[in-house]
Amino acid sequence: MADSAFFCPLSHEGVLAVRGPDASKFLQGQLTCNLNYLSADQSSLGARCTQKGRMQSSFRILLEGDGCLLAMACELIEPQLADLKKYAVFSKAKLTDESASWARFGLNAAQHVLAGLGLELPQEAGAVVRTDDLIAVRVSTDRAELWARAERAESLHQQLIAQLPQGDLNQWLLGQIRAGLGQVMPQTRELFIPQMLNLQAVGGVSFKKGCYTGQEIVARMQYLGKLKRRLYRLALAADELPAPGTPLFSPTHGSSIGEVVLSAQASGQVELLAVVQAEAVEDDNLHLGTLEGPGLQLLDLPYQLDRDREIQR
Numbered sequence: 001m002a003d004s005a006f007f008c009p010l011s012h013e014g015v016l017a018v019r020g021p022d023a024s025k026f027l028q029g030q031l032t033c034n035l036n037y038l039s040a041d042q043s044s045l046g047a048r049c050t051q052k053g054r055m056q057s058s059f060r061i062l063l064e065g066d067g068c069l070l071a072m073a074c075e076l077i078e079p080q081l082a083d084l085k086k087y088a089v090f091s092k093a094k095l096t097d098e099s100a101s102w103a104r105f106g107l108n109a110a111q112h113v114l115a116g117l118g119l120e121l122p123q124e125a126g127a128v129v130r131t132d133d134l135i136a137v138r139v140s141t142d143r144a145e146l147w148a149r150a151e152r153a154e155s156l157h158q159q160l161i162a163q164l165p166q167g168d169l170n171q172w173l174l175g176q177i178r179a180g181l182g183q184v185m186p187q188t189r190e191l192f193i194p195q196m197l198n199l200q201a202v203g204g205v206s207f208k209k210g211c212y213t214g215q216e217i218v219a220r221m222q223y224l225g226k227l228k229r230r231l232y233r234l235a236l237a238a239d240e241l242p243a244p245g246t247p248l249f250s251p252t253h254g255s256s257i258g259e260v261v262l263s264a265q266a267s268g269q270v271e272l273l274a275v276v277q278a279e280a281v282e283d284d285n286l287h288l289g290t291l292e293g294p295g296l297q298l299l300d301l302p303y304q305l306d307r308d309r310e311i312q313r
Contacts (some may be wrong), residue, residue, distance in 0.1 A: 005109040006167030013073040014099035019067030022091040045204035049291035053217025054190040075186040102186035103153030105146045106172040174264035180301040183263045188244035196275045198231040200310045207311045233299040236270040250280040250289045
């Protein structure tokens with residue numbers, strides 16, 4: 001299912017654009033990722049935090065033209081624009097919603113299709129390749145995003161459908177869950193700090209870039225604190241998908257010990273990412289929704305947390 005070749009439109013996300021001479025300089029003081037690491041052939045994950053270190057949004061950011069594009073959940077575009085614009089008044093940077101200007105497709109196990117479009121995309125996460133009118137971005141092993149201007153959308157869709165089965169968004173999100181890539185959704189806005197989504201483990205937080213909004217809290221957690229809640233991958237025997245923000249419980253602790261981040265249907269079950277208290281995970285007695293709710297099974301993530309490696313970014 002999530003391992004087979006397919007493509008699907010990424011209709012759940014929009015594109016926030018920051019353009020102008022000060023675009024990168026402005027964002028460097030606002031986001032968790034290091035804009036100095038971006039280039040024509042490298043993108044990054046990242047987040048925008050409140051002063052208290054809580055994520056307003058998470059995104060993938062890449063350079064384009066005279067600025068940067070940030071892909072995030074559609075419902076977060078407007079509130080994120082409103083917040084950032086308050087800080088951009090003294091910068092030569094223009095912030096707009098460019099969602100209608102871009103068509104984005106998720107491609108799974110489709111390296112041959114990308115190659116046929118002139119896009120020889122490396123397997124390195126975050127890698128970017130471009131032609132005159134297309135952008136391909138590696139998001140995880142065998143998974144890529146394909147970006148095109150809106151006027152190219154229909155012809156590109158026809159090219160893709162001639163070579164690949166068209167899947168659905170659930171298949172794409174299942175691949176994201178298996179890659180361990182959490183995401184802020186409207187229901188979880190300002191709920192998590194970046195380390196709760198393991199963002200520092202997948203290149204979305206820089207501890208060497210200097211100040212940005214929420215940096216003090218994020219850095220203190222990395223250097224001085226013990227991360228008590230973090231992202232886990234879990235399975236659930238159910239037909240209905242739990243929404244982001246759905247609480248998780250542990251009878252051992254007698255209270256809520258986490259929240260669902262993202263969920264998708266898999267073969268005969270639901271797979272999900274959730275932020276959970278580490279102590280509760282050790283007890284292996286997690287339930288969805290209530291203390292008596294359906295039980296959850298712990299699954300592996302494709303990466304390990306490594307503080308020493310993470311602080312080198």
